[in-house]
Amino acid sequence: MAIRRILPRPFRRDPTPRQPQQGRSRTNRDIYGLSRWTKCSRMHRSKHPLCVECLKKGILTDCSPGKKTGVTDHIQPINQGGDPWDPENWQTLCNSCHNAKSGKEK
Numbered sequence: 372m373a374i375r376r377i378l379p380r381p382f383r384r385d386p387t388p389r390q391p392q393q394g395r396s397r398t399n400r401d402i403y404g405l406s407r408w409t410k411c412s413r414m415h416r417s418k419h420p421l422c423v424e425c426l427k428k429g430i431l432t433d434c435s436p437g438k439k440t441g442v443t444d445h446i447q448p449i450n451q452g453g454d455p456w457d458p459e460n461w462q463t464l465c466n467s468c469h470n471a472k473s474g475k476e477k
């Protein structure tokens with residue numbers, strides 16, 4: 372009877388290897404799930420309620436907290452080394468400008 376050597380299972384790779392800039396990294400998700408971030412985000416948008424990209428086009432888009440029309444965006448994405456807690460790295464974006472920016476980052 373042949374002795375079958377039990378080989379260690381080959382390391383299973385993620386079937387869809389993640390590109391560094393594709394989607395949100397785990398770090399991002401960790402931050403966005405924090406109540407600290409929710410507070411910071413609301414605070415920023417209460418001070419700066421207008422979407423900065425719309426403003427450049429002369430459109431006033433109100434993204435005040437509670438309106439759900441916009442988000443506090445990180446100018447330099449966290450997964451590209453941006454500081455998540457630096458208010459200098461925050462900007463208000465409406466949902467459509469934020470989606471456009473996220474699309475470009477991919």
Ligand SMILES: [Zn+2]
Pocket residue numbers: 422423424425426432464465466467468469
């Ligand atoms: Zn906008």
